[in-house]
Amino acid sequence: MPVKSILVIDDSPTERHLLTQMLVAGGYEVSTADSGDEGIERAKQIKPDLILMDVVMPGTNGFQATRALSRDPITKDIPVIICTTKDQETDRVWGMRQGAQAYVTKPIDAPALLAMIAALG
Numbered sequence: 738m739p740v741k742s743i744l745v746i747d748d749s750p751t752e753r754h755l756l757t758q759m760l761v762a763g764g765y766e767v768s769t770a771d772s773g774d775e776g777i778e779r780a781k782q783i784k785p786d787l788i789l790m791d792v793v794m795p796g797t798n799g800f801q802a803t804r805a806l807s808r809d810p811i812t813k814d815i816p817v818i819i820c821t822t823k824d825q826e827t828d829r830v831w832g833m834r835q836g837a838q839a840y841v842t843k844p845i846d847a848p849a850l851l852a853m854i855a856a857l858g
């Protein structure tokens with residue numbers, strides 16, 4: 738099923754804005770959340786086709802939110818791409834173990850991310 742709607746979960750207004758612009762230009766419908774907890778709730782409400790998840794956020798971080806989403810029957814089939822500044826191999830491995838389908842580091846390479854999203858669709 739092709740990806741049409743994407744939920745961006747990031748506590749940085751700048752990152753949310755940049756990702757939203759990039760995704761809308763790519764033809765996607767975008768929703769946003771500014772925390773892990775809000776992101777989990779929004780995902781359950783709107784059931785997006787894909788989630789882009791930051792890691793470093795106050796409260797529930799992106800690893801915890803990804804794990805919660807991947808274990809919840811309502812959201813377990815929504816693919817998650819982690820988009821973060823954390824670029825250590827251990828972070829990447831841990832993110833994938835939490836249920837992420839992919840892991841990309843910031844700054845985001847727009848054509849590479851859009852190609853990755855298309856491949857997941």
